Amino acid sequence: GQQLNQSPQSMFIQEGEDVSMNCTSSSIFNTWLWYKQDPGEGPVLLIALYKAGELTSNGRLTAQFGITRKDSFLNISASIPSDVGIYFCAGPKNNNDMRFGAGTRLTVKP
């Protein structure tokens, strides 16, 4: 089963609004990854975080690796319609086993 708890499960927002989603775990992870999946496509890596406390940006996306190493958040600023999709957090349980959260489904209304 999954060990990453992702919330919210879904979000409906207006274009231009900011979005925040997060991922928590009862276990420590040494790497946090955020992926986006468009309908009919495979997940695409958005941001990778490798160090506790790290804050990384990729355009309008910003993600942080929590200090406790048990959580991470992803923010999207000034959302646009193409931000629609499912966002997954992921982390390697060990060097060979990647775990994924259940995903946050984002809908952006123009």
Add this chain to the structure above:
Amino acid sequence: DSGVTQTPKHLITATGQRVTLRCSPRSGDLSVYWYQQSLDQGLQFLIQYYNGEERAKGNILERFSAQQFPDLHSELNLSSLELGDSALYFCASSVEAGVLSNEQFFGPGTRLTVL
């Protein structure tokens, strides 16, 4: 386009049957991962191959098996299919062997429907 290709895109079959899904990694990537994505279980890691050898196993059933060939393409074999095997199956590839600090590139997936 991630550079990872998967065939077929869609597959419809009956219970009890056997199917083979195919994946070609990005040029230069030695590692191939297989994932299953279903509505109730989310994205689950199945198995990983690195340069032709099995590297790691996740939640893969005994009815499922995989292999990676000398040209680095990989096949996932699913046998004695059950209704619950209906899912999207993704292949991902990466340059290195471990998932730590290692970006995986996902293919477009194969949608398997078992009737």
